[in-house]
Every structure is written in structure tokens, then in C-alpha cells.
Amino acid sequence: MSLTMTEAPRSVSSDAAASIQPTWLGGLRGLWSLTWRSQLTFRRLPLLMATLSIIPLLAYFTVDSGRADPYFHWVIEFYLLLLLPLYCLSVCGGMIRDDLQADTLGFLTTRPMSRAQLLVSKYLCQVAWLQIMALVSGALLCGVGIVRSISSVVSFAPLFFGTQCLEIVAYGALSSLLGLIHQRYMVLGIIYGFIVEVGIGRIPTNINNLSLSRHLRSILANNEAIHGIYEWSPEGTFSSLVIMLIAAVLFLGIGAAFFTFKEFHHSDEMQK
Amino acid sequence: MNSVIQARELSRWYGIVMGLNNVSFDIDVGLTGLVGPNGAGKSTLIQIITGQLQPSSGELTVFGEIPWNNPRLLKRIGYCPEREAVPRDLQPLAWLRGLGLISGISPAEATRRSELILERVQLPREHWSKTMSQYSKGMRQRVKLAQALLHEPKLLVLDEPMNGLDPMGRQEMAQILKELAAAGTSILISSHILAELESLCKNILILNWGRILASGDQKDIRADLKNWSEQLSVRCDQPEKLARHLFDAGVLLGFDLDAMEGTLNIRVKDPGSFYERWVDLLIESNVTVSEIRSQNRSLKQIFEKVTT
Numbered sequence: 001m002s003l004t005m006t007e008a009p010r011s012v013s014s015d016a017a018a019s020i021q022p023t024w025l026g027g028l029r030g031l032w033s034l035t036w037r038s039q040l041t042f043r044r045l046p047l048l049m050a051t052l053s054i055i056p057l058l059a060y061f062t063v064d065s066g067r068a069d070p071y072f073h074w075v076i077e078f079y080l081l082l083l084l085p086l087y088c089l090s091v092c093g094g095m096i097r098d099d100l101q102a103d104t105l106g107f108l109t110t111r112p113m114s115r116a117q118l119l120v121s122k123y124l125c126q127v128a129w130l131q132i133m134a135l136v137s138g139a140l141l142c143g144v145g146i147v148r149s150i151s152s153v154v155s156f157a158p159l160f161f162g163t164q165c166l167e168i169v170a171y172g173a174l175s176s177l178l179g180l181i182h183q184r185y186m187v188l189g190i191i192y193g194f195i196v197e198v199g200i201g202r203i204p205t206n207i208n209n210l211s212l213s214r215h216l217r218s219i220l221a222n223n224e225a226i227h228g229i230y231e232w233s234p235e236g237t238f239s240s241l242v243i244m245l246i247a248a249v250l251f252l253g254i255g256a257a258f259f260t261f262k263e264f265h266h267s268d269e270m271q272k
Numbered sequence: 273m274n275s276v277i278q279a280r281e282l283s284r285w286y287g288i289v290m291g292l293n294n295v296s297f298d299i300d301v302g303l304t305g306l307v308g309p310n311g312a313g314k315s316t317l318i319q320i321i322t323g324q325l326q327p328s329s330g331e332l333t334v335f336g337e338i339p340w341n342n343p344r345l346l347k348r349i350g351y352c353p354e355r356e357a358v359p360r361d362l363q364p365l366a367w368l369r370g371l372g373l374i375s376g377i378s379p380a381e382a383t384r385r386s387e388l389i390l391e392r393v394q395l396p397r398e399h400w401s402k403t404m405s406q407y408s409k410g411m412r413q414r415v416k417l418a419q420a421l422l423h424e425p426k427l428l429v430l431d432e433p434m435n436g437l438d439p440m441g442r443q444e445m446a447q448i449l450k451e452l453a454a455a456g457t458s459i460l461i462s463s464h465i466l467a468e469l470e471s472l473c474k475n476i477l478i479l480n481w482g483r484i485l486a487s488g489d490q491k492d493i494r495a496d497l498k499n500w501s502e503q504l505s506v507r508c509d510q511p512e513k514l515a516r517h518l519f520d521a522g523v524l525l526g527f528d529l530d531a532m533e534g535t536l537n538i539r540v541k542d543p544g545s546f547y548e549r550w551v552d553l554l555i556e557s558n559v560t561v562s563e564i565r566s567q568n569r570s571l572k573q574i575f576e577k578v579t580t
Contacts, residue, residue: 020423022343022376030373030382033366034359041361041403103357107419110322111374112347260341263325 022112028121031108035125051087052133055079056140066149072229075141076220080164081213085197088130088171089189093179095126100264116256119176123252127172134164152225159223163216170212170244173251180258212247215240274300276427276458277321282330284316284482291316293482294330299460303453305473306462313482314462315354318431321460322351334427347376350425352416354432354462360405364390364415367404368422375423382422389418394444409436417445421452428452430461446472504538507563511536517557523549534562 039048059074096119099105108118138161145153178185178192201211208214218240221232277299284291292313308314319325320332323339323346331338337345359367365386372382390400393414404412413436420428430449434442449472453459463469469476470490477487486493508514515527515536523546525539540546554561 020347020376022347022374026376026378027374029379030370030375033373034362034370037362037366037370038359043361102359103353103355104359106319106322106324106351106353107371108374109324110346110349110351111371112343112376112423113374114343115341117343265325 020112024117024121027111027113027117028124031118031121032125032128035122035129039129048133052137053140055083055137056144059141060144060147063144063148063150068150068152068225069229071145071148071150071153072226075145075160076226076230079137079141080160080167080216080220084134084164084167085171085193085213086189087133088168089175089178089186091130092123092126092172092175093185093189095122095176095179096259096264097179097183097185105264115260119180119256119259120252123172123176123255126176127168130168130172131165134168135161138164152223156223156225159220163219166219166241166244167212167216170248170251173248173255174212177251177255177258180255180262209243212244215244276301277332277334277460278336279317279332280330282320282327282332284313284320284325284328290482292320292327295479295482295484296330297477297484297487299458299477300475301456301458302475303449303459303461303473305469305476306460306479307469307476308462308479311481312479314479315431316482317479318351318429318460318462322346322349322429347423348426350420350423350428352420352428352430352433354435356409356412356416356436358404358407358412358415361403363401363403364395364418365400367415368419371419372422377423385422386418389421390415392421393418393448410438410441413437413441413445417448426457428457428459430459432463433461434463504540505563505565506536506538506561507534508536509534509560509562511559514554514557514559514561517559518553521549521553523553 055074055078059071063071063074096105099108108122109115111118113121142153142157142160145156174192175185175189178188182188197211197213201208201214217230217232218234219237221227221230221234222237226232227234275298278297280296282292282295295313295317306314306317316325320327321334321339323342326340333339334345335348339345339349365383368386368389369379369382372385373379377385391397395411395414395418399407399411404415407415413433417430417433420430428449434445437445449459449461461469461473474489475487476490476493478485478493506514511529511531511534515524515529515538518524518538519527523541525541527539528537529535530537
């Protein structure tokens with residue numbers, strides 16, 4: 001049965017919201033404000049402190065004074081090539097999933113910004129947060145190197161921080177895409193790591209260009225100490241830089257397109 | 273165009289489960305209630321209206337535009353979800369300010385508006401410095417309503433906003449909604465608390481199993497349901513005799529007798545024809561009637577009728 005509503009029609013043309021003008025910058029500011037406030041809470045503080053300090057502490061207690069090799073193994077192999085990608089996967093992979101699981105995504109997707117803009121803005125905020133965390137962690141690691149009298153740390157530091165920054169941008173974009181593709185993005189990321197980074201990345205043909213870590217190695221090899229320890233080739237450093245940036249843009253673009261067309265339900269998330 | 277929301281042959285399914293089944297309706301400006309039991313399709317409809325879901329077939333427009341991925345339209349819509357989830361570790365002011373900035377409000381204005389809105393939804397100021405994890409369900413409902421009002425939407429979509437509120441809170445919420453409607457905001461409100469909707473909304477839309485069972489003015493719906501059975505309570509000197517007489521006349525579906533009170537509660541088959549014969553039937557029964565009460569058909573009764 002259907003009946004006609006009888007209320008006298010009133011105008012809907014007047015728009016109080018017309019004075020409100022959503023902008024990219026405003027959206028980014030809002031999301032950044034929510035991001036850092038959500039991360040920097042009393043509940044998360046112990047985990048945050050542990051994450052920041054565990055590697056520098058381990059490095060401090062396991063590296064003898066003046067021994068560069070074990071120190072760089074910690075910094076390069078464990079921190080830059082393993083821990084940081086996993087940290088990116090955890091933070092950027094969960095940037096939409098965490099809201100979905102907490103059932104708070106609707107508060108964002110009903111705001112006046114396109115879904116692609118929301119995803120890119122969230123990515124930028126998460127990457128900014130990761131950069132801050134990695135900057136602190138990296139500074140502590142460099143501090144350990146200085147305390148342990150590793151002479152090449154000072155010359156390595158600029159390259160280290162630059163590489164770290166680029167790595168977060170690229171792995172963050174990849175992680176955000178994996179997070180959109182599947183709820184179990186950590187598993188997906190680890191499988192990707194084994195196949196592409198560990199497997200394909202070590203094949204001595206051009207196919208290893210698919211591996212992001214291969215490009216990181218190429219960039220890091222520009223430091224003499226690293227080149228001496230690992231015998232990696234600095235050849236194609238510029239190409240590696242460009243490929244890392246293109247990869248980030250590509251992953252982010254695919255993620256934005258995916259988020260634009262795909263619905264995300266809290267109920268689906270909880271049933272899986 | 274007077275319709276705020278228009279749906280034409282709108283369907284939405286989740287795999288083989290039908291969320292909405294080929295529904296068409298118009299919702300005009302003003303306060304409209306959306307009623308239905310769990311699984312009726314209310315939340316699905318609300319999520320399509322607020323651009324969180326897309327229709328599987330058919331079309332739904334809000335202010336003449338399709339909501340999915342439409343920032344220009346979303347600027348004019350405020351949404352308060354059913355679930356009580358809010359960012360637990362944030363303080364309400366910080367959360368509202370962040371959402372205000374995303375909505376396009378300047379930083380200073382976002383702070384000012386957040387405070388004003390929290391006052392408007394009557395969240396006591398002493399709780400503003402607490403994180404929302406410490407809030408009661410009712411307090412979270414107020415903050416959720418506040419975030420929906422932040423950007424002064426022209427259409428406010430509220431999914432079960434009365435959940436978790438105490439009677440006083442419900443009354444306050446109803447008052448806020450009435451004020452908003454009076455100021456020109458169109459409001460679509462879904463609820464299981466039918467008494468509130470009945471007093472709050474002139475228009476209602478009743479959903480069940482993904483279909484619209486009734487829509488329009490409450491009075492019209494009541495009138496349209498005139499042929500439904502009706503309950504009467506009759507106090508008389510010989511209730512047994514009256515019951516027998518009415519039963520023999522074939523106008524009753526059933527009756528309950530309260531001999532101590534001298535009251536006969538009857539359920540009438542066809543109220544229309546019953547009332548035409550009612551006086552004659554009473555005279556023929558030869559009983560003395562002291563009181564007749566018709567149990568008012570509330571929205572709840574209508575709802576129960578059409579959904580069973």
C-alpha cells in the first residue's frame with residue numbers, strides 16, 4: 001500500500017551549508033588531526049615506545065664498539081629491509097580496515113570528499129605519521145652507531161634517512177593497496193615479500209626490477225661502507241629512485257580507483 | 273521539486289539476500305519516520321541515501337543527485353549511524369573538530385561549532401575532556417548526533433538515534449529534532465521506538481522484508497487500515513449476555529470477559545460494518561451499558577499489523 005504524503009511543500013533551495021567549502025588542504029588537516037590524536041593515546045603509548053626503542057636497544061646490546069659489519073646488518077637487513085616494510089604494512093594496510101573494523105568508516109565516507117580523495121589523504125597522513133616514527137627510530141639507531149664508535153655512521157646518515165623516507169612512501173602505498181584488497185593484508189604482504197622481494201628480487205636478471213628492495217639496495221650502495229660490506233652495485237640509482245616513486249603513485253592510484261568503486265561493509269568485515 | 277529523496281524501483285541485494293526489493297517512494301521535506309523490524313532494510317536504505325552503498329538496480333536520488341561518491345551532495349547530508357561505535361581514544365571536541373575540518377569548515381570555526389553543537393546536544397561540559405571510551409551509550413549517541421549536525425546539513429539521516437537514551441534523553445533528542453525540522457532541516461529517522469516516531473513524525477514509511485508496506489501521513493495510514501480488526505472495551509451490567517449476543521450476530525473475532533469488573537473486551541472483525549450495526553445490536557441485547565472505550569490504534573499496533 002502506498003499513500004501520498006500530505007505535508008505542505010517547503011522550499012529546499014536555501015542552503016545553509018553553501019558557505020562551507022571542502023578543500024583538499026582542509027580535508028588533509030582534518031584527517032591529520034584525527035590520525036595523530038588516534039596514534040598518540042595513553043593506550044597506544046607503551047606499544048609506540050616499544051616500537052621506537054626495541055631495535056636501537058637490540059643494536060646497542062649486540063654490537064661491539066667499532067665493529068661496523070654487525071651494526072650495518074642490524075640497520076640495513078633487519079631494520080630497513082624487514083622491520084620497516086612490516087611496519088608500513090601494519091600502519092598503512094590498516095588505514096581503512098581499522099576504521100572498518102571499528103565501524104567508524106561511515107563517519108568519513110559520508111563527509112564531503114570523494115572516496116579517492118579520502119584514500120589519498122588518509123595515505124598521506126599515515127605516511128607522515130610513519131615518517132615521524134621512523135625519523136625518531138632512525139635517529140636512535142644512528143645514536144647507537146655513534147655511541148658504539150662506528151665511524152661511517154655520520155656519512156651514512158643522510159643516505160639512510162633519505163632511503164628510509166622513500167621506502168615508507170613506496171611500501172606505504174603498496175600496503176594501503178593490500179589493505180584494501182583483503183582483510184588479511186598482513187598475510188598477503190608477507191606472501192608478497194617472500195615471492196617478490198626475497199624471490200624475484202634476487203634473480204640476477206632485469207626481472208628483479210619488480211622488487212622494491214632491489215632498488216633500495218641500489219640506492220644504499222652509494223655509501224662506500226655499505227658498498228664495501230654488501231658489494232651491491234650503485235648502478236642505476238636514479239632509475240631506482242624514479243621506479244620507487246612511480247611504484248608509489250601506481251599503487252596509490254590503483255588503490256584510489258578500487259576504493260572509489262568498491263563498497264566496504266562493517267558486517268562483511270566481521271563475518272570473514 | 274519538493275521531494276528530498278526519490279527512489280524508483282530501487283533494489284539492493286547482498287548475494288542471494290534481498291536488502292531492498294524494488295521499492296519506489298518519495299520523501300518530502302520535514303520529519304519522516306522509517307519503521308521496520310530488524311532485517312527490514314532500513315539500514316540498507318539509509319546507507320544508500322548517505323552514499324555508503326550503491327543500489328543493485330533502480331535509482332535513488334537525494335536533492336536530485338545520486339549520493340555515491342558525490343561530495344557536493346554529501347555536503348548537504350548529515351548522517352548518524354545506528355551502531356554506537358565512535359573513536360574510543362579521542363575526546364569529543366577533537367573528533368568533531370577533525371570532522372569539521374574535513375567537512376570544509378575553517379579551523380577556528382570548526383572549534384567554535386564543535387563547542388556549540390556539543391552544548392546543543394546537551395553533553396555536559398564536564399565530560400568534554402574525557403575520551404569517548406569512558407562515555408555511556410547515551411553520551412555517545414549525543415556525540416554521534418553532534419557530528420551529524422556539525423556542517424548544518426539540509427538533510428539529516430538518523431539510524432536509530434534513540435537507542436541507549438534514557439526517557440529524559442529521548443525527550444531532549446526529540447525536542448532537538450523538532451527544532452531542527454522547524455528550522456527547515458529535513459530529517460529521516462529510523463527507530464524501533466515507535467512511540468517516539470508517532471509523536472515526532474507526521475509522515476512514516478513502513479518497511480519489512482525489503483518492501484514498503486505503507487508510507488505517508490500517519491492519519492492516512494490509519495484511515496487506510498480501517499478494515500482491520502479493532503478492540504473495544506465495554507462496561508455493562510450483563511457482559512456475558514452481551515458477549516453471547518454479539519457472538520451470535522457474527523461480528524466478533526474474539527472476546528475476553530472480566531466478570532469482576534463487569535467489562536467485556538471484544539475484537540471486532542470488520543469495524544466499518546460493525547459500527548453501522550452497533551447501536552441496534554446493543555438495543556437488541558437488552559443490556560445496560562455504562563462505558564464504551566475504543567482502544568486507540570497506535571502506530572505500534574499498525575506496525576505490528578502490517579509486519580505480521
